[in-house]
Amino acid sequence: MxxxxxxxxxxxxxxxxxxxxxxxxxxxxxxxxxxxxxxxxxxxxxxxxxxxxxxxxxxxxxxxxxxxxxxxxxxxxxxxxxxxxEEHDQHHHHLICLACNRIIEFSDELLEDFMVSIERKYGFEVTDHKIKYLGYCSHCRN
Amino acid sequence: MxxxxxxxxxxxxxxxxxxxxxxxxxxxxxxxxxxxxxxxxxxxxxxxxxxxxxxxxxxxxxxxxxxxxxxxxxxxxxxxxxxxxEEHDQHHHHLICLACNRIIEFSDELLEDFMVSIERKYGFEVTDHKIKYLGYCSHCRN
DNA sequence: CCTCCAAGTGATAATGGAATTCATTAATTT
DNA sequence: AAATTAATGAATTCCATTATCACTTGGAGG
Missing domain, CATH: 1.10.10.10 (Winged helix-like DNA-binding domain superfamily/Winged helix DNA-binding domain)
Incomplete structure (x- = not known):
């Protein structure tokens, strides 16, 4: 389709x-x-x-x-x-360059290896990161 | 001091x-x-x-x-x-409730265990997450 | 094919957070 | 104390987004 x-x-x-x-x-x-x-x-x-x-x-x-x-x-x-x-099942995140604002996308298949591998894979020097988990808190789960 | x-x-x-x-x-x-x-x-x-x-x-x-x-x-x-x-060395992130907008803070000591432990630790049902790494891309590293 | 009307549209005004302007004031230097 | 510089705040402007409201349209039911 x-x-x-x-x-x-x-x-x-x-x-x-x-x-x-x-x-x-x-x-x-x-x-x-x-x-x-x-x-x-x-x-x-x-x-x-x-x-x-x-x-x-x-x-x-x-x-x-x-x-x-x-x-x-x-x-x-x-x-x-x-x-x-939204590409189904292609959840991805963003590397944001503090100098030029370039945005590079990366997938989240290997969350635990990220910090280490990102620098190598994208030649990107990570100095900070922001993580937001969205969902439902204990008060709001049905 | x-x-x-x-x-x-x-x-x-x-x-x-x-x-x-x-x-x-x-x-x-x-x-x-x-x-x-x-x-x-x-x-x-x-x-x-x-x-x-x-x-x-x-x-x-x-x-x-x-x-x-x-x-x-x-x-x-x-x-x-x-x-x-900014509390020095206390880097933390945010759980955002989609229903009531409550914001719960969590530390990032165990990045790899997050996904699994968050639900238990905070009674928070994670349905999505957003990660941004900030830093310098290959073009801008000195 | 036609009619009808809720759903949808668009020009414009309103909103609200953030940035800017500029005349005034405070602090520092000579 | 005069001159230079930094900081302030009232008012204005900017800019992304939302609300308003008269008008238009798509498509279901005749």
Whole structure:
């Protein structure tokens, strides 16, 4: 099943309509897979392609896609949010260069070996790390 | 050496003055150690104490304290930044409850055992995690 | 194919956190 | 004490995001 059909199904299955703006945004995301885009990026690229979509709609659609698990929202150290397609079972994390802000992705298959191997594998000198575990605390588990 | 003296030294050593606003902000931070405060929180508490400090100064001071390693700036999933005192060698991370937003802190002594032990230790059901390593990429290492 | 209407859209205004400006004040140097 | 420099704070600006609300549209049911 094509990627776009798959996403389409998720939408329809959740009782949302497949509208033109949503399809256009989806296309931009697929065309730029692997990049980290802001809402504004997407809005601009659509305008450049001669298929403008209102900024409010872009934000609403990105939020919806996050809820449906189509997208991940990423917060780095700056003010804006970045979005990327959620590749199933390809959970990955980020190396962030403090000097140039380059972002390098890495998988989490070998959590215990990370600290040691990252430097070698990516030539990245780790000086700090931030880990957030998300889930449900003892008060909220059903 | 008292905590406040220690911080004072860091300031003076870096050629900054220990001014009244800076001291007041420091006091608020020490009084609320362990909490995660926003710039606005600090600004409000100072006003309530009858020792108001301009919001701009609060922001500038927090930024300065971060540079000097006195504070850490934390970005959770919402829009604002939170600040907490940096306790030397007590590097820790955060468990964030998706239901109530409670934040539980945990140390990183046993990185490899985390995933397994967290659930037991904190009664926290982990459903996702975000790891960011900060440092210098191959292009930027001197 | 047509009608209807909830769902969706988009221009614009509003919001809110953070950064900046700039005139004023405090501290330090000569 | 004059001059230079650092720091402050009220007000303004910036910028990402959200809310508002009149208008449009997709698609289910006739």
């Amino acid at each position: 094509s990627r776009i059909k798959e996403i389409e199904n998720k939408l329809v299955h959740a009782k949302y309509k497949l509208t033109t703006p949503r399809r256009l945004i989806m296309e931009i995301l697929l065309e730029n897979e692997g990049e980290h885009l802001t809402a504004e990026d997407i809005h601009n690229r659509l305008r450049e392609k001669g298929q403008p979509v209102g900024l409010a709609t872009v934000y609403r659609t990105l939020e919806l896609f996050c809820e449906l698990g189509i997208l991940s929202r990423l917060n780095f150290e700056d003010a804006s949010s970045y979005y990327e397609l | 008292s905590r406040i003296k220690e911080i004072e030294n860091k300031l003076v050593h870096a050629k900054y003055k220990l001014t009244t606003p800076r001291r007041l902000i420091m006091e608020i931070l020490l009084e609320n150690e362990g909490e995660h405060l926003t710039a606005e929180d600090i600004h409000n508490r100072l006003r309530e104490k009858g020792q108001p400090v301009g919001l701009a100064t609060v922001y500038r001071t927090l930024e300065l304290f971060c540079e000097l390693g006195i504070l850490s700036r934390l970005n959770f999933e919402d829009a604002s930044s939170y600040y907490e005192l």
